[in-house]
Amino acid sequence: MTTMPETIVPVATWRRLAEKAAREGLRAYRLNGDRRAWAVTSHSQTDTAYEVTILDGDLLCSCRGSAFRSYCKHRALVLAELGLLDEAGSGVDAEGRPVVPDRVIEALYAA
Numbered sequence: 001m002t003t004m005p006e007t008i009v010p011v012a013t014w015r016r017l018a019e020k021a022a023r024e025g026l027r028a029y030r031l032n033g034d035r036r037a038w039a040v041t042s043h044s045q046t047d048t049a050y051e052v053t054i055l056d057g058d059l060l061c062s063c064r065g066s067a068f069r070s071y072c073k074h075r076a077l078v079l080a081e082l083g084l085l086d087e088a089g090s091g092v093d094a095e096g097r098p099v100v101p102d103r104v105i106e107a108l109y110a111a
């Protein structure tokens with residue numbers, strides 16, 4: 001079997017990356033008012049934005065690092081914008097665990 005176990009990234013990691021993204025001045029823009037489609041500006045390339053999408057219950061980013069890792073600061077920034085990293089947010093943890101899968105919060109409340 002080649003099925004990978006579902007990767008849950010610790011909320012502390014997401015928060016650290018989201019803070020880094022904010023410090024670097026990255027901006028997240030919701031596309032067409034859809035909370036599942038975002039463009040996040042690049043820190044290294046000023047004329048570039050990456051696409052962060054929640055597609056079929058997966059949280060995806062078009063940045064290069066995302067080919068290898070299940071987290072990146074662009075996705076972290078989107079999770080922060082969605083309020084999922086807040087203590088009171090619906091993303092959970094402080095031992096409630098998940099911050100994402102759960103099919104990415106049921107594809108963000110579905111359509």
Ligand SMILES: [Zn+2]
Nearest residue numbers: 061063072074
């Ligand atoms: Zn990324």
